[in-house]
Amino acid sequence: MKKVWIFALLAVAMLSGCQSVQYGDATASETVNTDFGSTDLQMIAAKMVDDLLVFPPIVQITAQRRPIAFVDRIKNKTTEHIDLESVTDTIESKLINSGKFRFVDMSVVERVRQQLEYQRDSGMVDDQQAMVMGRQVGAEYMLYGNMSSIVKRDSSTKDVYYKFTLKLMHLETGIIEWSGEKEIRKSKSRGWIGL
């Protein structure tokens, strides 16, 4: 009986030894469950940027200059809480790094105003070197869109369909110059023993 206890202890020790923290590839395919995940975010961003940059009218617009755009919010029409700002941040980064677009960031307008007022009014900043108000450049295009989902389930299967739509509108004319979509389908089935 003593030996059994020894083996049991050994087993527990070895099992706990298998638990470890590891760094993984951030771009690896993530399939923990059917909820919106990192792979979905990366796939959406890659597809949107690919489509936008090779669309012939956009190629023409960006051939000689780098238009300025801003990202409006993406409407979340799904039933999940999804950080869609993270998706648009990735898209914005890719577009900036492509060298084809420049962006203005509406989320920091108030802080920029405070800094400019500080430079102008505080008396702490050399007048010659202070940044001057009223010289920002207006955005020419707006990126906006929405994300929706359809979820279906029965006793053994859950099927989730995501659709992400992004549009690029010319602010002066209101014309939508480009629109892109990415669809994702994920399903999960329970095993025969209910796991």
Added chain:
Amino acid sequence: MKKWLVLLLLPLVLVFTGCSSSNMSAIEEQDDGTRATYLKSNNSLLYSRLGIRDPKMTMAGDLMRAQATLENRWKFKLDFQYKVKWFNADGFEIAPEGRPWTTVVMPGRTQLNVQASAPNPTATRFEIWVQE
């Protein structure tokens, strides 16, 4: 007593098998020029079952676009992931974390078109990496 021993050791063996990670060595590039240039993998078994056809590059303005057809040469379905990597003229990979691994399931003896656009105009060539 022996029964107890087997009962205790069996799960341990299974657990250790599950915890060990496969250590795949980089495969040698094969003489099949096209495949060796465009298709890369650290998994020699998967690599041997996949082929690549009609790799093409075209320009969209000054951005390079790539397309290639992956071919499942095996008669059974292949469940794997692929990723398009872009390189500049100096051989540096551009935006290494820019694209995710994409999961695909290819039925036996089928083909799949893969397309991608370069992250910026400095790209001059691409590779399609596959892994299980």
